[in-house]
Amino acid sequence: MLEHNFAIAELNRRLANIIRIGLVKEVDYEKARVRVKVGEFITDWLPWVTARAGEDRSWFSPDIDEQVMVLSPFGELSLGVVLAGIYQQKYTAPESKKEVSSLTFQDGTKLSYDKNKHHLEIFVADKITLKVGRS
Known part of the structure:
Protein backbone atom coordinates (compact mmCIF):
# COMPACT_ATOMS: atom_id res chain seq x y z
CA MET A 1 0.00 0.00 0.00
CA GLY A 85 6.91 36.29 -23.00
CA ILE A 86 3.91 36.18 -20.67
CA TYR A 87 2.54 39.68 -20.10
CA GLN A 88 2.09 40.66 -16.46
CA GLN A 89 1.28 43.74 -14.42
CA LYS A 90 4.93 44.83 -14.36
CA TYR A 91 5.36 44.34 -18.14
CA THR A 92 2.04 44.87 -19.90
CA ALA A 93 1.20 44.38 -23.59
CA PRO A 94 2.58 47.29 -25.67
CA GLU A 95 -0.36 47.21 -28.12
CA SER A 96 -4.08 46.51 -28.01
CA LYS A 97 -5.04 46.34 -31.70
CA LYS A 98 -5.24 43.11 -33.72
CA GLU A 99 -3.85 44.70 -36.89
CA VAL A 100 -0.73 46.15 -35.23
CA SER A 101 2.47 44.16 -34.71
CA SER A 102 5.28 45.83 -32.81
CA LEU A 103 8.60 45.41 -31.07
CA THR A 104 9.41 47.84 -28.26
CA PHE A 105 12.82 48.09 -26.61
CA GLN A 106 13.67 49.29 -23.10
CA ASP A 107 15.19 52.57 -24.38
CA GLY A 108 11.99 53.50 -26.24
CA THR A 109 13.09 52.35 -29.70
CA LYS A 110 10.06 50.86 -31.46
CA LEU A 111 9.16 49.11 -34.70
CA SER A 112 5.45 49.08 -35.45
CA TYR A 113 3.54 47.77 -38.46
CA ASP A 114 -0.17 48.37 -39.11
CA LYS A 115 -1.39 45.66 -41.52
CA ASN A 116 -4.61 47.52 -42.37
CA LYS A 117 -2.86 50.78 -43.24
CA HIS A 118 0.22 49.05 -44.75
CA HIS A 119 2.31 51.39 -42.64
CA LEU A 120 5.67 50.59 -41.05
CA GLU A 121 6.89 53.03 -38.42
CA ILE A 122 10.35 52.91 -36.89
CA PHE A 123 11.25 55.16 -33.98
CA VAL A 124 14.88 55.09 -32.88
CA ALA A 125 15.78 56.59 -29.50
CA ASP A 126 19.30 57.61 -30.55
CA LYS A 127 20.85 56.72 -33.90
CA ILE A 128 20.46 54.17 -36.66
CA THR A 129 23.03 52.52 -38.93
CA LEU A 130 22.11 50.68 -42.12
CA LYS A 131 24.79 48.54 -43.76
CA VAL A 132 24.49 47.22 -47.29
CA GLY A 133 26.82 44.56 -48.69
CA ARG A 134 30.38 45.05 -47.48
CA SER A 135 29.99 48.72 -46.65
Whole structure:
Protein backbone atom coordinates (compact mmCIF):
# COMPACT_ATOMS: atom_id res chain seq x y z
CA MET A 1 0.00 0.00 0.00
CA LEU A 2 2.83 2.39 0.87
CA GLU A 3 4.44 1.74 -2.51
CA HIS A 4 1.12 2.45 -4.24
CA ASN A 5 0.74 5.77 -2.36
CA PHE A 6 4.29 6.74 -3.29
CA ALA A 7 3.61 6.01 -6.98
CA ILE A 8 0.47 8.16 -6.92
CA ALA A 9 2.31 11.00 -5.16
CA GLU A 10 5.14 10.80 -7.72
CA LEU A 11 2.66 10.90 -10.62
CA ASN A 12 0.93 13.93 -9.06
CA ARG A 13 4.29 15.69 -8.62
CA ARG A 14 5.28 15.05 -12.22
CA LEU A 15 1.90 16.13 -13.55
CA ALA A 16 2.08 19.38 -11.55
CA ASN A 17 5.57 20.08 -12.94
CA ILE A 18 4.84 19.59 -16.66
CA ILE A 19 3.93 23.28 -17.03
CA ARG A 20 4.95 25.84 -14.41
CA ILE A 21 4.79 29.64 -14.47
CA GLY A 22 7.59 31.62 -12.85
CA LEU A 23 9.89 34.64 -12.99
CA VAL A 24 13.40 34.76 -14.41
CA LYS A 25 15.86 35.36 -11.58
CA GLU A 26 19.26 34.83 -13.25
CA VAL A 27 20.51 34.87 -16.85
CA ASP A 28 23.69 33.28 -18.25
CA TYR A 29 24.02 35.09 -21.58
CA GLU A 30 27.03 33.09 -22.81
CA LYS A 31 25.25 29.75 -22.38
CA ALA A 32 21.74 31.05 -23.17
CA ARG A 33 20.35 29.67 -19.90
CA VAL A 34 18.16 31.07 -17.13
CA ARG A 35 17.16 30.17 -13.60
CA VAL A 36 13.46 30.58 -12.87
CA LYS A 37 11.70 31.10 -9.55
CA VAL A 38 8.64 28.84 -9.44
CA GLY A 39 6.82 29.40 -6.17
CA GLU A 40 9.59 29.28 -3.56
CA PHE A 41 11.80 27.01 -5.69
CA ILE A 42 14.53 28.22 -8.08
CA THR A 43 15.30 25.92 -11.00
CA ASP A 44 18.71 24.85 -12.19
CA TRP A 45 20.01 26.51 -15.38
CA LEU A 46 17.51 25.87 -18.20
CA PRO A 47 17.65 26.82 -21.91
CA TRP A 48 15.10 29.26 -23.27
CA VAL A 49 13.16 28.83 -26.51
CA THR A 50 13.82 31.34 -29.27
CA ALA A 51 12.19 31.98 -32.64
CA ARG A 52 15.03 30.40 -34.64
CA ALA A 53 18.04 28.31 -33.60
CA GLY A 54 19.42 26.76 -36.81
CA GLU A 55 21.40 28.33 -39.64
CA ASP A 56 19.10 31.33 -39.19
CA ARG A 57 19.13 32.40 -35.56
CA SER A 58 17.43 34.97 -33.40
CA TRP A 59 18.48 36.43 -30.06
CA PHE A 60 16.05 37.79 -27.52
CA SER A 61 17.32 37.04 -24.04
CA PRO A 62 14.75 36.99 -21.24
CA ASP A 63 14.84 39.84 -18.72
CA ILE A 64 15.19 39.49 -14.97
CA ASP A 65 11.65 39.28 -13.49
CA GLU A 66 10.13 38.46 -16.89
CA GLN A 67 7.24 36.04 -16.45
CA VAL A 68 7.89 32.77 -18.27
CA MET A 69 6.58 29.24 -18.66
CA VAL A 70 8.75 26.23 -17.84
CA LEU A 71 7.77 23.25 -19.99
CA SER A 72 9.18 20.07 -18.46
CA PRO A 73 9.00 16.72 -20.30
CA PHE A 74 7.78 13.95 -17.98
CA GLY A 75 7.31 16.58 -15.26
CA GLU A 76 11.05 16.71 -14.58
CA LEU A 77 12.07 20.35 -14.04
CA SER A 78 15.71 19.43 -14.70
CA LEU A 79 14.71 18.66 -18.33
CA GLY A 80 12.71 21.86 -18.70
CA VAL A 81 12.86 24.54 -21.35
CA VAL A 82 11.76 28.13 -20.79
CA LEU A 83 9.21 29.87 -22.99
CA ALA A 84 9.45 33.62 -22.45
CA GLY A 85 6.91 36.29 -23.00
CA ILE A 86 3.91 36.18 -20.67
CA TYR A 87 2.54 39.68 -20.10
CA GLN A 88 2.09 40.66 -16.46
CA GLN A 89 1.28 43.74 -14.42
CA LYS A 90 4.93 44.83 -14.36
CA TYR A 91 5.36 44.34 -18.14
CA THR A 92 2.04 44.87 -19.90
CA ALA A 93 1.20 44.38 -23.59
CA PRO A 94 2.58 47.29 -25.67
CA GLU A 95 -0.36 47.21 -28.12
CA SER A 96 -4.08 46.51 -28.01
CA LYS A 97 -5.04 46.34 -31.70
CA LYS A 98 -5.24 43.11 -33.72
CA GLU A 99 -3.85 44.70 -36.89
CA VAL A 100 -0.73 46.15 -35.23
CA SER A 101 2.47 44.16 -34.71
CA SER A 102 5.28 45.83 -32.81
CA LEU A 103 8.60 45.41 -31.07
CA THR A 104 9.41 47.84 -28.26
CA PHE A 105 12.82 48.09 -26.61
CA GLN A 106 13.67 49.29 -23.10
CA ASP A 107 15.19 52.57 -24.38
CA GLY A 108 11.99 53.50 -26.24
CA THR A 109 13.09 52.35 -29.70
CA LYS A 110 10.06 50.86 -31.46
CA LEU A 111 9.16 49.11 -34.70
CA SER A 112 5.45 49.08 -35.45
CA TYR A 113 3.54 47.77 -38.46
CA ASP A 114 -0.17 48.37 -39.11
CA LYS A 115 -1.39 45.66 -41.52
CA ASN A 116 -4.61 47.52 -42.37
CA LYS A 117 -2.86 50.78 -43.24
CA HIS A 118 0.22 49.05 -44.75
CA HIS A 119 2.31 51.39 -42.64
CA LEU A 120 5.67 50.59 -41.05
CA GLU A 121 6.89 53.03 -38.42
CA ILE A 122 10.35 52.91 -36.89
CA PHE A 123 11.25 55.16 -33.98
CA VAL A 124 14.88 55.09 -32.88
CA ALA A 125 15.78 56.59 -29.50
CA ASP A 126 19.30 57.61 -30.55
CA LYS A 127 20.85 56.72 -33.90
CA ILE A 128 20.46 54.17 -36.66
CA THR A 129 23.03 52.52 -38.93
CA LEU A 130 22.11 50.68 -42.12
CA LYS A 131 24.79 48.54 -43.76
CA VAL A 132 24.49 47.22 -47.29
CA GLY A 133 26.82 44.56 -48.69
CA ARG A 134 30.38 45.05 -47.48
CA SER A 135 29.99 48.72 -46.65
